[in-house]
Amino acid sequence: MAFEEFGTEVGGRRGKVLSWASIIEEKTRNQAEMISRSAIVDGHVALMPDAHFGLGACVGSAIVTKGGILPSAVGVDIGCGMIAVETSIRRKSITEKAAREMLGSIRKLIPAGVGQGHDGTTTDWSRFHAEYGDAPGADDRILSRVGRQFGTLGSGNHFAEFSEDREGFVWAIVHSGSRGPGNLLAQKHIKQAKEFVEAEGIEVEHRDLSYLVEETPEFDAYIADMLWAQSYAYEQRASMMNRMLEILKDQFPFNEGRRINCHHNYSEQQDGTWLSRKGAIAAGADDFGVIPGSMGAATYIVRGKGNPDSYSTAPHGAGRLMGRGEAKRRLDLEQFKKEMGDRAWMDRDAEALLDEAPGAYKPIEQVMTDAEPLVQTLEILSQFVNYKGL
Numbered sequence: 001m002a003f004e005e006f007g008t009e010v011g012g013r014r015g016k017v018l019s020w021a022s023i024i025e026e027k028t029r030n031q032a033e034m035i036s037r038s039a040i041v042d043g044h045v046a047l048m049p050d051a052h053f054g055l056g057a058c059v060g061s062a063i064v065t066k067g068g069i070l071p072s073a074v075g076v077d078i079g080c081g082m083i084a085v086e087t088s089i090r091r092k093s094i095t096e097k098a099a100r101e102m103l104g105s106i107r108k109l110i111p112a113g114v115g116q117g118h119d120g121t122t123t124d125w126s127r128f129h130a131e132y133g134d135a136p137g138a139d140d141r142i143l144s145r146v147g148r149q150f151g152t153l154g155s156g157n158h159f160a161e162f163s164e165d166r167e168g169f170v171w172a173i174v175h176s177g178s179r180g181p182g183n184l185l186a187q188k189h190i191k192q193a194k195e196f197v198e199a200e201g202i203e204v205e206h207r208d209l210s211y212l213v214e215e216t217p218e219f220d221a222y223i224a225d226m227l228w229a230q231s232y233a234y235e236q237r238a239s240m241m242n243r244m245l246e247i248l249k250d251q252f253p254f255n256e257g258r259r260i261n262c263h264h265n266y267s268e269q270q271d272g273t274w275l276s277r278k279g280a281i282a283a284g285a286d287d288f289g290v291i292p293g294s295m296g297a298a299t300y301i302v303r304g305k306g307n308p309d310s311y312s313t314a315p316h317g318a319g320r321l322m323g324r325g326e327a328k329r330r331l332d333l334e335q336f337k338k339e340m341g342d343r344a345w346m347d348r349d350a351e352a353l354l355d356e357a358p359g360a361y362k363p364i365e366q367v368m369t370d371a372e373p374l375v376q377t378l379e380i381l382s383q384f385v386n387y388k389g390l
Helices: 026-036 096-109 123-132 140-145 179-200 217-249 324-330 333-340 364-370
Strands: 004-006 017-019 045-052 059-065 081-090 159-164 169-176 256-263 265-270 273-278 280-282 288-292 299-304 313-315 375-388
Touching: 017 026, 026 045, 026 059, 045 313, 045 364, 059 280, 081 217, 081 288, 096 159, 096 217, 096 375, 123 217, 140 179, 159 217, 169 217, 169 288, 169 375, 179 217, 217 256, 217 265, 256 280, 256 288, 273 280, 280 288, 288 313, 288 364, 288 375
Parallel strands: 017 045
Antiparallel strands: 004 017, 045 059, 059 273, 081 169, 081 256, 159 169, 159 375, 265 273, 280 313, 288 299, 299 375
């Protein structure tokens, strides 16, 4: 679809939103309009096809700020993103029994779930720590988690999968972010932004839209911690992918093809401004990305089209239709199991995973139709092994 433009005026300020979402709630529209009116926002707010309401800023948004940065426009899972690796293995060579064994191997090698980590630190963590050190703003709570949680999945919509492309080749996929350390750093700086605007007498339309101004100690501290957390997320995804590929190599010798590792919660400096993407990926002409659907749905491998209206940005996934509580109340457990079909998945935990069922998300096919001006689809992947944290 072509983008829709909207915006309202409040207090003498009028913002502008460009939206590619054909499915969008009114509260998401209102939140995007409010963000667009922020004094620090430079230009319009770009809403992706998967956009939905979020803490402070919409999930599925791209926002340019000048003279400072909105921590809420990056979010609490700094650096969250996707990694996908193509292999030369044929899906038809993997039996149903082997697929179940692969699921069991992921469970053993990659800790998952709220607060879960390794029993001790890993070699991959030691390598990362030697290069990047600790987050500049790390406290004892962060330092107690950072090594154990490196190379772990987390919970919510994070997952590890094996999928098949349209030509029958196997891909390994991981979705994860900066885990507890990134969350704690983000919450710390979001709180500091609120304290900063209050101390400076800066008026904001909502406290969650508090920001940090360049050339201040608070701004510099956030940028340092944000960049560290982005590196942590990127490298710990690669660590999990190494384990996914080890599982395959144990049974199937193969050659590695394309490898894509992309953030969808991050910010980067561009021409004197900061471009923050929350639940959105870079989609420049040279950018490759991974856009997953929900459990039981397809994952898309894409290449950006460099659309300037979207700030060369594209959606990061299907985008939620229901909150977790609503999904637990409204969705049918047996229908969820039916939708998962013959995949190897954590079917014994189906009730606990009901808030991740396909019905809780926008149809990925519609999201990708809306995203046609933003990306070119290269591959469509169908999962046959799915692992999630509870």
